[in-house]
Amino acid sequence: xxxxxxxxxxxxxxxxxxxxxxxxxxxxxxxxxxxxxxxxxxxxxxxxxxxxxxxxxxxxxxxxxxxxxxxxxxxxxxxxxxxxxxxxxxxxxxxxxxxxxxxxxxxxxxxxxxxxxxxxxxxxxxxxxxxxxxxxxxxxxxxxxxxxxxxxxxxxxxxxxxxxxxxxxxxxxxxxxxxxxxxxxxxxxxxxxxxxxxxxxxxxxxxxxxxxxxxxxxxxxxxxxxxxxxxxxxxxxxxxxxxxxxxxxxxxxxxxxxxxxxxxxxxxxxxxxxxxxxxxxxxxxxxxxxxxxxxxxxxxxxxxxxxxxxxxxxxxxxxxxxxxxxxxxxxxxxxxx
Amino acid sequence: xxxxxxxxxxxxxxxxxxxxxxxxxxxxxxxxxxxxxxxxxxxxxxxxxxxxxxxxxxxxxxxxxxxxxxxxxxxxxxxxxxxxxxxxxxxxxxxxxxxxxxxxxxxxxxxxxxxxxxxxxxxxxxxxxxxxxxxxxxxxxxxxxxxxxxxxxxxxxxxxxxxxxxxxxxxxxxxxxxxxxxxxxxxxxxxxxxxxxxxxxxxxxxxxxxxxxxxxxxxxxxxxxxxxxxxxxxxxxxxxxxxxxxxxxxxxxxxxxxxxx
Numbered sequence: 001x002x003x004x005x006x007x008x009x010x011x012x013x014x015x016x017x018x019x020x021x022x023x024x025x026x027x028x029x030x031x032x033x034x035x036x037x038x039x040x041x042x043x044x045x046x047x048x049x050x051x052x053x054x055x056x057x058x059x060x061x062x063x064x065x066x067x068x069x070x071x072x073x074x075x076x077x078x079x080x081x082x083x084x085x086x087x088x089x090x091x092x093x094x095x096x097x098x099x100x101x102x103x104x105x106x107x108x109x110x111x112x113x114x115x116x117x118x119x120x121x122x123x124x125x126x127x128x129x130x131x132x133x134x135x136x137x138x139x140x141x142x143x144x145x146x147x148x149x150x151x152x153x154x155x156x157x158x159x160x161x162x163x164x165x166x167x168x169x170x171x172x173x174x175x176x177x178x179x180x181x182x183x184x185x186x187x188x189x190x191x192x193x194x195x196x197x198x199x200x201x202x203x204x205x206x207x208x209x210x211x212x213x214x215x216x217x218x219x220x221x222x223x224x225x226x227x228x229x230x231x232x233x234x235x236x237x238x239x240x241x242x243x244x245x246x247x248x249x250x251x252x253x254x255x256x257x258x259x260x261x262x263x264x265x266x267x268x269x270x271x272x273x274x275x276x277x278x279x280x281x282x283x284x285x286x287x288x289x290x291x292x293x294x295x296x297x298x299x300x301x302x303x304x305x306x307x308x309x310x311x312x313x314x315x316x317x318x319x320x321x322x323x324x325x326x327x328x329x330x331x332x333x334x335x336x337x
Numbered sequence: 338x339x340x341x342x343x344x345x346x347x348x349x350x351x352x353x354x355x356x357x358x359x360x361x362x363x364x365x366x367x368x369x370x371x372x373x374x375x376x377x378x379x380x381x382x383x384x385x386x387x388x389x390x391x392x393x394x395x396x397x398x399x400x401x402x403x404x405x406x407x408x409x410x411x412x413x414x415x416x417x418x419x420x421x422x423x424x425x426x427x428x429x430x431x432x433x434x435x436x437x438x439x440x441x442x443x444x445x446x447x448x449x450x451x452x453x454x455x456x457x458x459x460x461x462x463x464x465x466x467x468x469x470x471x472x473x474x475x476x477x478x479x480x481x482x483x484x485x486x487x488x489x490x491x492x493x494x495x496x497x498x499x500x501x502x503x504x505x506x507x508x509x510x511x512x513x514x515x516x517x518x519x520x521x522x523x524x525x526x527x528x529x530x531x532x533x534x535x536x537x538x539x540x541x542x543x544x545x546x547x548x549x550x551x552x553x554x555x556x557x558x559x560x561x562x563x564x565x566x567x568x569x570x571x572x573x574x575x576x577x578x579x580x581x582x583x584x585x586x587x588x589x590x591x592x593x594x595x596x597x598x
């Protein structure tokens with residue numbers, strides 16, 4: 001059975017627009033202009049148990065709306081959702097026992113009370129027995145290193161501390177499915193790494209399915225085999241991350257820095273007749289050769305340049321995922337896939 | 338059973354939060370006590386000028402007012418959802434509520450509980466005892482039970498209407514507050530309904546049945562046989578209105594749009 005099964009899911013919002021000026025305001029009193037905007041536009045996908053999926057897209061692409069429908073917060077306008085074999089909105093109270101949710105921008109914990117009190121209350125809410133709690137949570141608390149934070153009220157924690165506690169709170173009932181909406185937003189590198197390590201670990205240990213939205217692509221690269229990419233409410237790519245990289249990486253960049261004074265026409269002349277495009281970063285005095293991802297061609301170019309001038313530094317750069325994704329958004333669709 | 342456990346869990350959590358701020362708790366308790374005392378003096382002064390109103394004597398009116406304060410106190414303690422629109426809809430805290438396996442209204446009520454308001458019941462009972470002794474009312478063995486049932490019924494009437502008004506937030510996305518309106522209407526229930534014209538009386542009995550929070554049940558204890566019928570309807574009206582409000586809530590929650598982030 002798939003953990004998540006979504007067919008033709010659609011969510012529309014009415015967007016009201018107000019007329020300008022005082023006269024317009026009066027007219028708005030009686031008839032309001034609105035148009036129906038599909039935030040999520042007939043998307044379909046499925047996620048099987050134990051998968052870690054990155055759900056990415058620009059702001060307003062419909063990521064949060066999808067997650068809110070998958071967690072039973074919003075009712076879909078049309079389409080089918082089955083998550084853990086249930087309809088999230090219809091059987092909400094039974095359903096939410098089987099999921100864990102972390103919203104990076106919103107706290108799940110009680111603001112005024114100590115973290116452990118929040119945990120204790122949640123433990124009762126999810127009807128977790130003492131044995132289950134001790135067995136599972138001791139490990140979670142240790143891995144996330146939140147032992148010293150437990151007796152502090154949530155409002156006194158730093159963002160990184162709070163996020164780790166939020167994550168632990170979402171796992172109190174050890175759910176088979178975890179939704180993370182921008183869990184690493186605003187966190188420093190160390191906390192990010194810790195959270196990634198932890199997610200990997202619970203995925204392996206309990207075969208927990210994880211659906212993750214983030215703007216930080218390094219999170220996705222570190223965790224997810226598969227990405228679902230959304231644009232204007234539609235799925236524009238659904239597949240393996242490395243596949244996306246292989247097919248869409250336009251080529252490689254060779255960065256050269258020379259010991260002697262060299263100008264652009266001189267290097268251009270060296271590789272004339274080869275499919276190489278040269279650029280010069282004037283500030284850093286770095287010469288950049290853009291070329292196709294062809295091993296033979298790359299070594300040829302390097303060989304020629306090295307033979308001609310004295311080299312200070314060479315770098316071979318692959319097009320970064322961020323760049324790939326930026327390209328996709330600019331084009332608006334993925335042709336390969 | 339689960340809901341009862343959760344009820345006590347939340348109450349104990351609430352108590353802990355309160356006890357954490359000792360100074361705050363103390364000051365608040367003192368100010369609550371003060372405001373109740375002022376309230377008491379106010380009632381006596383205001384009603385000191387009335388002699389007879391629509392066939393009700395001064396002490397009877399004071400008694401009704403005293404009775405009204407008790408369900409009102411229970412209501413204020415458990416339905417402290419004045420900021421529902423702002424906190425849960427506009428700020429989107431309903432998201433969090435909806436990811437927990439307890440009925441959403443129940444969670445919100447529990448989160449917003451304010452037990453200090455129960456102090457108002459003490460004032461109410463004091464006023465009733467004062468007016469009752471001047472009227473020479475007798476207390477029978479079953480009176481406390483009926484009193485309890487009427488108070489719960491009255492609080493449910495109040496809570497039901499309040500929740501229904503809060504539900505408007507699910508449909509209207511404006512940041513308007515209907516709550517001041519609620520407060521204004523609710524005041525009518527404190528006075529004998531037969532002083533109003535027929536239309537208002539009808540509204541206060543069947544549409545927005547605030548009369549069941551004060552006049553009707555209180556008139557039972559005052560021995561006004563012509564109102565007995567209405568007095569005994571109190572728990573029923575309470576249950577009906579509260580159930581209706583839950584139905585409306587369950588429907589409204591589907592319209593929740595969430596706050597953007």
